Amino acid sequence: MSGQPFPIKSPVILVLLVIGYSFLFITQDRHTSVTPPNLSPALPVRLLDVLGHSYMNQLITESLFIKTAVYYGGLNQQPNENNLEIMRQHFITMSQLHPKLLDTYYRSESVLAHRGTTFVQAANTILENGRSALPNQVVLPFFEGFNYFHYLNTPVK
Amino acid sequence: MNRIMALANITFLNGLRRNAVWGLCLFALVFEICGVFFIDFFGHDLGRVISDFQFSIMWTAGMLFILFYAVQAIAWDDDHRIIDSILARPISRTEYVLGTMAGLSLLLLCFELLLAALAMAEIIWIKPIIGSSYFPVFSITHFIITWLALQLILLTHLGIIMLVSAAIRGAFPVMLITLAYSLICSGLPVVRESIGQQSEVSAQGLDKILQGMNMIFPDFSQLDFKDSVLSNQSMETMIGTPVWMPFSLVIAYLAIVLVLSCFIYQRRDIL
Numbered sequence: 498m499s500g501q502p503f504p505i506k507s508p509v510i511l512v513l514l515v516i517g518y519s520f521l522f523i524t525q526d527r528h529t530s531v532t533p534p535n536l537s538p539a540l541p542v543r544l545l546d547v548l549g550h551s552y553m554n555q556l557i558t559e560s561l562f563i564k565t566a567v568y569y570g571g572l573n574q575q576p577n578e579n580n581l582e583i584m585r586q587h588f589i590t591m592s593q594l595h596p597k598l599l600d601t602y603y604r605s606e607s608v609l610a611h612r613g614t615t616f617v618q619a620a621n622t623i624l625e626n627g628r629s630a631l632p633n634q635v636v637l638p639f640f641e642g643f644n645y646f647h648y649l650n651t652p653v654k
Numbered sequence: 655m656n657r658i659m660a661l662a663n664i665t666f667l668n669g670l671r672r673n674a675v676w677g678l679c680l681f682a683l684v685f686e687i688c689g690v691f692f693i694d695f696f697g698h699d700l701g702r703v704i705s706d707f708q709f710s711i712m713w714t715a716g717m718l719f720i721l722f723y724a725v726q727a728i729a730w731d732d733d734h735r736i737i738d739s740i741l742a743r744p745i746s747r748t749e750y751v752l753g754t755m756a757g758l759s760l761l762l763l764c765f766e767l768l769l770a771a772l773a774m775a776e777i778i779w780i781k782p783i784i785g786s787s788y789f790p791v792f793s794i795t796h797f798i799i800t801w802l803a804l805q806l807i808l809l810t811h812l813g814i815i816m817l818v819s820a821a822i823r824g825a826f827p828v829m830l831i832t833l834a835y836s837l838i839c840s841g842l843p844v845v846r847e848s849i850g851q852q853s854e855v856s857a858q859g860l861d862k863i864l865q866g867m868n869m870i871f872p873d874f875s876q877l878d879f880k881d882s883v884l885s886n887q888s889m890e891t892m893i894g895t896p897v898w899m900p901f902s903l904v905i906a907y908l909a910i911v912l913v914l915s916c917f918i919y920q921r922r923d924i925l
Contacts, residue, residue: 543844546840546844547840549840550717550836550837550839550874551843551873551874551875551878552713552804552874552875552878553710555706555710555880556706556710559692559695559696559706562695563695566695597699597881598702598703599702600696600697600698600699600703603697603698604697
């Protein structure tokens with residue numbers, strides 16, 4: 498070691514290092530892969546608009562949609578108030594940032610509408626955003642009307 | 655004109671020799687292919703999702719090219735003395751600005767053309783597979799117009815780099831200022847919208863100031879035609895103004911930026 502060159506010529510060292518690293522990685526990954534699903538609140542719409550330089554709004558919305566879908570799919574029990582609240586916030590953000598994405602309205606209707614008065618009203622707010630952006634989509638007023646009729650018991654609206 | 659073409663040619667060939675540019679191109683192409691898997695997460699609006707994804711990749715790749723390659727190629731830096739060797743030849747500062755801009759624009763357009771060709775091929779291939787219920791309309795004309803509008807956004811950023819490089823030394827500050835410019839451009843309409851909702855006299859005065867600032871920092875979202883790709887309606891109906899209007903506005907802006915860069919370069923001491 499005292500000034501002598503120390504060339505690494507044998508590939509055995511590299512192979513041993515790769516095996517050691519793989520073992521550590523798999524051990525570590527087993528611990529991290531069992532974490533419960535987590536969804537942090539979405540940033541405000543206007544901030545996302547600036548961060549995405551406007552041109553990326555659509556992709557940001559679609560990423561939020563995937564995040565919400567993965568979170569909802571990962572819940573192993575009926576969603577509670579906290580789970581629904583965080584998803585409500587995400588759906589509202591999506592419907593404002595990229596109101597033309599139809600999937601947001603189908604998903605918010607299926608996730609939120611049958612979970613009580615607060616969430617059915619949230620679902621209707623989201624659907625109204627969709628109706629102003631997509632006036633030719635007949636399914637959106639149908640969902641909204643159905644929510645008023647069936648869940649809120651106000652058929653007149 | 656010959657000297658401008660020659661300089662553009664050198665800049666273009668110099669860009670082709672950079673492995674980083676080819677690497678970026680390769681990664682962008684791979685990401686575009688991943689659009690096929692991306693739509694698997696969605697259930698209804700599949701045409702919109704894949705089209706948005708492709709244009710977002712083109713925008714991101716173009717911005718990365720501009721911020722990480724074009725800045726290095728243009729900026730005056732102690733490590734990058736390209737400008738010295740070029741200006742040592744009988745070439746004017748104006749020719750330098752126009753030649754470098756033309757070369758980098760050509761490189762960017764070739765790069766983006768490759769991405770657009772793959773994006774269009776992928777969309778045309780996947781449309782019949784998805785079916786008309788989930789992907790009813792794809793307008794090739796609107797796709798081309800949207801792509802041209804995206805190129806104009808990117809070229810304007812390139813022009814801004816040229817202008818900032820004329821005034822400031824160092825690649826990193828130029829990159830930061832360009833990024834800040836881009837954020838201001840996207841943030842200003844948001845501020846104007848929130849100020850516009852207030853009815854006080856002071857808010858109206860502020861709105862006038864913001865309107866003036868909007869002339870310096872244009873709203874590039876007016877060139878975002880992504881939604882039109884999935885519609886057979888005329889472009890004019892979709893955006894509310896004749897399509898030439900946002901194009902000519904930003905082209906005029908780019909021309910002013912380039913002329914301004916020529917003026918600043920002529921007055922700067924390069925050494």
